[in-house]
Amino acid sequence: MMQIKGAHLYQVLHLKGDRQDFDFVKTSLAAKGFDVVYDINGREAVEVAPILDALPNLEQYIYCSSAGVYLKSDLLPHFETDAVDPKSRHKGKLETESLLESRDVNWTSIRPVYIYGPLNYNPVEEWFFHRLKAGRPIPIPGAGNQITQLGHVKDLATAFGLVLGNPKASKQVFNISGAKYVTFDGLARACAKAGGFPEPEIIHYNPKDFDFGKKKAFPFRDQHFFASIEKATKELGCTPEYDLVDGLTDSYNLDFGRGTFRKEADFTTDDIILGKKLVSV
Secondary structure, eight states: OEEEETTEEEEEOOOOSOTTOHHHHHHHHHHHTOSEEEESSOOSHHHHHHHHHHOTTOSEEEEEOOGGGBOOOSSOSBOTTSOBOTTSTTHHHHHHHHHHHHTTOOEEEEEESEEESTTOSSOTHHHHHHHHHTTOOEEEETTSOOEEOEEEHHHHHHHHHHHTTOGGGTTEEEEEOOSSOEEHHHHHHHHHHHHTOOOOOEEEEOGGGOOOTTOOSOSSOSSOOOBOOHHHHHHHOOOOSOOHHHHHHHHHHHTGGGTOOSSOOOOHHHHHHHHHHHHHO
16 A cells, blocks of 8 residues: 655555455545555455445555456467456456446556566475476476466566556556467576576376366466567557566576475376376387
8 A cells, every 4th residue: 555645655654464354444444545556466356345435535546457357269379459247256356347337436457477486485496496496307388389478576566656646547458478478398498597407398288188076287377378568668658678588587586596486396196197197118
């Protein structure tokens, strides 16, 4: 939450509490009278309504949505005007965007694709780094030529700054990610290069041949998935600073390479895949 005056930032306050405690949210925010809200972790519209109720004179609500809201399509990349999927696991973010529009708030919604970078809460690159560090093969579903897209967390932060107080961002949605797309196999090789590891051994497998239970065998959706950032580039002047290898190197040097990571290594599903592959040879 920020308090601003004109174009000048003059105070930043931190309130600690449970956003599911709606009475606390209303009381705390109303007492402070914030002008701008950066909502980075909101997932459901019911979490946002109390904030809007508490701040009737809000100047801007900047929301972190997700490119995961788009309806799966054969026509890519996804543009901001593309059809969305009301049944996606990110439907709460769609409902939040609809709420903001219905409340006539000056809102801006950012839709990242896959986010990576140091200290990111869900660094997808960490999955690859764990296997590379252990000298293990990297199991990748299908042929490995599925095309996806990653955006560095620092470029995402830049985008959030550029929409603040920007009339071009009023009631607008922007896709934010890297400038280039990458295949799954290409990502594995890029992670190896970033961490100074040898060329990785890649094992391809058919996910339908395995039952992993509730475990997730691969950190990406098994499909082509990428979005156009043309609108953000033209309207906001938002050009990614990091190419993929440079961004992954930054992530490795400032996070995993220092021995820090969000999740411990878990090779359970890898061993299932490799075990079956070895038996079938």
